Amino acid sequence: MDQERPVKLSDISKALNLSVSTVSRALKDSHEIGEETKRIVQSYASKVNYRPNLIAQSLKEMNTRYIAIIVPEISNSFFAEIVNGVEFVANNRGYHVVIYQTHDSTEREINIIRDVARRKADGLLLSPSTNQTDVNEVMKSIGAKLPVVYFDRVPSDNYCHKVVCDNYQAAFEATSWLIQQGKRRIAHMAGPSGISISIERLAGYSAALLHAGISVDPNLIRYSNFLAREAWDNLRDLEEKYQPDAYFASSDRLSFYCYEAVQQLPEPRASEVKIVGFTNAPFAHLLRPKLSAIVQPAFDMGKIAAEMLLNTITKKNKDIEYGFIKLPAVLKNTE
Amino acid sequence: MDQERPVKLSDISKALNLSVSTVSRALKDSHEIGEETKRIVQSYASKVNYRPNLIAQSLKEMNTRYIAIIVPEISNSFFAEIVNGVEFVANNRGYHVVIYQTHDSTEREINIIRDVARRKADGLLLSPSTNQTDVNEVMKSIGAKLPVVYFDRVPSDNYCHKVVCDNYQAAFEATSWLIQQGKRRIAHMAGPSGISISIERLAGYSAALLHAGISVDPNLIRYSNFLAREAWDNLRDLEEKYQPDAYFASSDRLSFYCYEAVQQLPEPRASEVKIVGFTNAPFAHLLRPKLSAIVQPAFDMGKIAAEMLLNTITKKNKDIEYGFIKLPAVLKNTE
DNA sequence: TTAATTTACGCAAACGATTGCGTAAAATAG
DNA sequence: CTATTTTACGCAATCGTTTGCGTAAATTAA
Numbered sequence: 057m058d059q060e061r062p063v064k065l066s067d068i069s070k071a072l073n074l075s076v077s078t079v080s081r082a083l084k085d086s087h088e089i090g091e092e093t094k095r096i097v098q099s100y101a102s103k104v105n106y107r108p109n110l111i112a113q114s115l116k117e118m119n120t121r122y123i124a125i126i127v128p129e130i131s132n133s134f135f136a137e138i139v140n141g142v143e144f145v146a147n148n149r150g151y152h153v154v155i156y157q158t159h160d161s162t163e164r165e166i167n168i169i170r171d172v173a174r175r176k177a178d179g180l181l182l183s184p185s186t187n188q189t190d191v192n193e194v195m196k197s198i199g200a201k202l203p204v205v206y207f208d209r210v211p212s213d214n215y216c217h218k219v220v221c222d223n224y225q226a227a228f229e230a231t232s233w234l235i236q237q238g239k240r241r242i243a244h245m246a247g248p249s250g251i252s253i254s255i256e257r258l259a260g261y262s263a264a265l266l267h268a269g270i271s272v273d274p275n276l277i278r279y280s281n282f283l284a285r286e287a288w289d290n291l292r293d294l295e296e297k298y299q300p301d302a303y304f305a306s307s308d309r310l311s312f313y314c315y316e317a318v319q320q321l322p323e324p325r326a327s328e329v330k331i332v333g334f335t336n337a338p339f340a341h342l343l344r345p346k347l348s349a350i351v352q353p354a355f356d357m358g359k360i361a362a363e364m365l366l367n368t369i370t371k372k373n374k375d376i377e378y379g380f381i382k383l384p385a386v387l388k389n390t391e
Numbered sequence: 392m393d394q395e396r397p398v399k400l401s402d403i404s405k406a407l408n409l410s411v412s413t414v415s416r417a418l419k420d421s422h423e424i425g426e427e428t429k430r431i432v433q434s435y436a437s438k439v440n441y442r443p444n445l446i447a448q449s450l451k452e453m454n455t456r457y458i459a460i461i462v463p464e465i466s467n468s469f470f471a472e473i474v475n476g477v478e479f480v481a482n483n484r485g486y487h488v489v490i491y492q493t494h495d496s497t498e499r500e501i502n503i504i505r506d507v508a509r510r511k512a513d514g515l516l517l518s519p520s521t522n523q524t525d526v527n528e529v530m531k532s533i534g535a536k537l538p539v540v541y542f543d544r545v546p547s548d549n550y551c552h553k554v555v556c557d558n559y560q561a562a563f564e565a566t567s568w569l570i571q572q573g574k575r576r577i578a579h580m581a582g583p584s585g586i587s588i589s590i591e592r593l594a595g596y597s598a599a600l601l602h603a604g605i606s607v608d609p610n611l612i613r614y615s616n617f618l619a620r621e622a623w624d625n626l627r628d629l630e631e632k633y634q635p636d637a638y639f640a641s642s643d644r645l646s647f648y649c650y651e652a653v654q655q656l657p658e659p660r661a662s663e664v665k666i667v668g669f670t671n672a673p674f675a676h677l678l679r680p681k682l683s684a685i686v687q688p689a690f691d692m693g694k695i696a697a698e699m700l701l702n703t704i705t706k707k708n709k710d711i712e713y714g715f716i717k718l719p720a721v722l723k724n725t726e
Numbered sequence: 727t728t729a730a731t732t733t734a735c736g737c738a739a740a741c742g743a744t745t746g747c748g749t750a751a752a753a754t755a756g
Numbered sequence: 757c758t759a760t761t762t763t764a765c766g767c768a769a770t771c772g773t774t775t776g777c778g779t780a781a782a783t784t785a786a
Contacts, residue, residue: 062508062536064742075766080744090764105532110509111450112742115771120446130474130490131673136466143492152506155465155490157478171487173397174445197440201397312674319677338466339647339672342654344679399772410736415774425734447772450741 063106072100083108114176122152123365124172125181128160128282132308134336134354135183138207141358142181149366151178160185160282166194173198179365183208184251205365207357209251217368218380219361221352223253226385227260227304228267230332230350233390234302235268237330243276243300245290245310245333254279257306257334276300280310291317299325305333312337315347332387341389352385398441407435418443449511457487458700459507460516463495463617467643469671469689470518473542476693477516484701486513495520495617501529508533514700518543521583521616540700542692544586552703554696554716556687558588561720562595562639563602565667565685568725569637570603572665578611578635580625580645580668589614592641592669611635615645626652634660640668647672650682667722676724687720 069076074097082089082097083106089097114120125142127135143153154177158165165185172180180202184191192211195204205217234242244261247254262272275298278290287310294300295317303318305311311333318329332348340349364379404411409432417424417432418441424432449455460477462470478488489512493500500520507515515537519526527546530539540552569577579596582589597607610633613625622645629635630652638653640646646668653664667683675684699714 065744066742076743077745077767078765081765084744088764093764107505107509109450109511109742110506111446111455111511112771113744115444115446115450115742115773116744118771129471130465131468131471133466136464136471139465139492140494157475159475170442171445174442176444176446312677316674316677337674339651342647342651343677400774401772411773412737412775413735416735419774423734428734444772447741448774450743450771451773451775453741 062109063101063104064109065106068097068101068104068106071104072096118176119178120176121150122154122177123179123181123362123369124154124156124168124177126156126158126165126168126172127183128158128185130155130157132336133338134208134308134334134352137336137354138358138361141355141360142362143358144355145359145362146366151366153362158185162191165191169194169198173202177202179203179205179369181205181207181361181365184211185209203365203368205361205368207361209253212252214380215378217361217364217378219357219364219383220252220381221357221383221385223256223385224260224263226334226350226352226387227257228264229260229387230348231261231264231304232268233348233387234304234330234332235264235270237302239302239330240270241273241276241298241300242270242302242304243278243294243298245287245303245305245314246277246279247306247310248281249279254306261304273298282307282309284309284313287313288317295321301328302330303333305331307333308335308337311335311340311347311349315343332390334385346389346391348387348389350385351388353383356383397444398436398439399444400441403432403436403439403441406439407431453511454513455511456485457489457512458514458516458697458704459489459491459503459512461491461493461500461503461507462518463493463520465490465492467671468673469543469643469669469687472671472689473693473696476690476695477697478693479690480694480697481701486701488697493520497521497526500526504529504533508537512537514538514540514704516540516542516696516700519546519586520544521586538700538703540696540703542696544588547587549715550713552696552699552714554692554699554718555587556692556718556720558591558720559595559598561669561685561687561722562592563599564595564722565683566596566599566639567603568683568722569639569665569667570599570605572637574637574665575605576608576611576633576635577605577637577639578613578629578633580622580638580640580649581612581614582641582645583616584614589641596639608633617642617644619644619648622648623652630656636663637665638668640666642668643670643672646670646675646682646684650678667725669720681724681726683725684723685720686723688718691718 065076065079069079078089079097082094083101085094123146125139130136139155146153156168158168162185182204205219207219210218210220231242246258265272278294280287280290291313303314305314314331314333318331319326327345334350336351336354340347360381368376400411400414404414413424414432417429418436420429458481460474465471474490481488491503497520517539540554542554545553545555566577581593600607613629615622615625626648638649640649649666649668653666654661662680669685671686671689675682695716703711
């Protein structure tokens with residue numbers, strides 16, 4: 057029963073003295089094939105454990121029934137939850153999800169996008185890394201054949217599908233909460249400048265300050281790439297020169313770096329400085345003193361992004377309507 | 392320049408008045424093609440942005456140059472690090488890595504394995520979930536065509552490739568350390584019974600107790616599947632009936648559940664009960680009171696597993712030598 | 727100068743599945 | 757009983773590449 061080599065249609069056709077096309081149609085329960093023949097073929101196929109070769113099917117049908125998702129880092133809980141949402145929808149609709157990581161390298165990102173296109177994924181979910189121009193370059197050269205939905209970090213133009221959370225609103229709320237706690241010198245540890253999430257979060261932060269009559273001090277705003285080194289230098293410099301009484305951190309990693317840096321300060325600062333940051337880490341609430349968290353609806357974002365993508369993939373009519381979904385984030389651990 | 396449809400070999404051959412085979416060979420720099428022709432073909436191909444269709448290539452060559460890795464959950468830092476190690480090696484050797492999650496569902500796992508086989512992945516890295524028999528069933532039916540390396544949770548027989556950490560040693564050290572701290576009623580929150588890691592960790596735990604002259608109390612040993620519900624019930628029951636003075640937790644999730652449960656106890660127990668657990672979470676060291684961590688060399692495990700797999704894939708001679716690598720884990724945050 | 731070899735290319739089969747079309751035999755219509 | 761339709765199947769092209777083999781022309785050997 058253990059075949060050394062996977063069974064193919066022609067094996068069945070020889071064994072049953074039928075043509076390959078008859079076997080193929082019989083397995084798909086085609087009305088062109090007699091009931092008796094179908095039964096014979098199907099039972100034989102299941103007996104010898106026949107599984108269609110997906111490579112061959114893909115080549116013929118020009119689709120692969122899988123979608124790709126490219127994220128910076130799967131260990132980041134935010135992205136892991138997004139992936140889970142995507143899988144939830146995609147699997148229900150018969151699609152597989154292939155996960156790629158860029159580790160925040162634009163070069164890797166470009167290679168992956170090229171590969172995804174060459175492997176003929178049916179669609180792509182993308183949160184493009186810092187340097188957007190190169191990536192757009194590649195996306196153009198891929199051609200219009202690859203449906204794309206952007207999430208989290210998204211292009212500014214309106215001719216694409218996008219799913220984000222309301223970064224402005226979340227940043228506004230988080231900063232306002234810090235102000236309510238009596239903080240005035242609120243530092244903002246921002247992500248890479250120039251990308252959508254950084255811009256919006258900065259805008260929300262600034263608006264909250266101005267709304268409370270506090271002027272925005274550029275010295276308290278620090279951009280970090282995703283290198284630990286850069287973030288630490290920024291934190292050290294802020295502490296040496298400005299001693300903020302609160303931090304608003306723009307990403308999972310930055311939140312924890314802030315937290316760690318603050319914990320290393322001498323008391324009473326260590327327990328007085330408040331931190332609020334974007335994070336979906338499942339165990340963030342265990343930290344004492346608290347790390348207040350802006351939690352994004354990552355699972356839902358993934359679900360919606362996947363639905364948008366699969367809808368455009370399976371859509372028959374060509375006139376595309378670009379969607380732009382914005383979901384609210386919630387502020388937690390605010391005691 | 393933007394082509395609506397990907398360029399294929401026949402497009403080039405028509406444009407240049409050459410045969411498809413000549414174009415194909417020219418692009419591979421075959422010695423059978425004249426230098427002049429090669430130049431023309433290559434420059435034209437790059438001008439029109441030709442990218443070989445990987446589906447067609449795979450069908451012809453009967454390999455896909457990608458390997459699959461199946462993990463329970465990518466958000467688990469241990470597995471995320473493993474994946475990173477695998478990618479590191481695989482990418483250097485020209486292979487792509489496709490990541491799948493089982494969410495600890497055997498049914499999903501089986502479907503994924505089948506899919507991996509049908510999509511003709513060149514190899515598979517697998518940490519099989521609880522119920523091993525079904526999975527083995529599937530692996531048999533796939534046939535001997537799919538090279539597999541097991542990691543973390545591994546089969547007991549010796550006719551397969553395996554990469555693990557020294558679970559016995561790690562559990563022995565962790566338990567011994569708790570004993571040194573003066574703890575005697577040490578509970579063991581174990582994973583699903585019957586799988587390799589659970590068995591070995593239990594053995595190390597028991598050996599450490601016996602070595603210190605402490606008898607092993609079965610009431611203090613609790614198996615949990617990966618459902619939060621079950622773990623919480625176990626914890627509650629332990630606290631109500633036995634009030635352990637320390638916990639040894641067998642996985643990332645269990646470690647954090649223990650920690651959370653203990654923190655909810657009334658003082659002074661909350662700060663007296665010590666916890667040591669397997670975890671690779673990058674921010675575990677920020678917790679106060681401390682969560683002592685058994686950290687596995689996940690990145691290296693991934694690297695080694697990928698090397699073993701790629702070596703068997705690219706090996707010409709058929710005589711396989713099964714490898715069994717065991718790496719040490721280290722105990723951290725022991726103040 | 728003839729024979730043997732090399733160079734540079736084209737033809738066509740393969741990989742495994744799908745599908746439009748053709749066609750005997752059987753069933754139904756007239 | 758002939759004409760038409762239906763049933764049930766096979767042939768062969770196709771998806772995009774790769775590659776064994778064949779072969780004219782060009783080169784080298786004798």
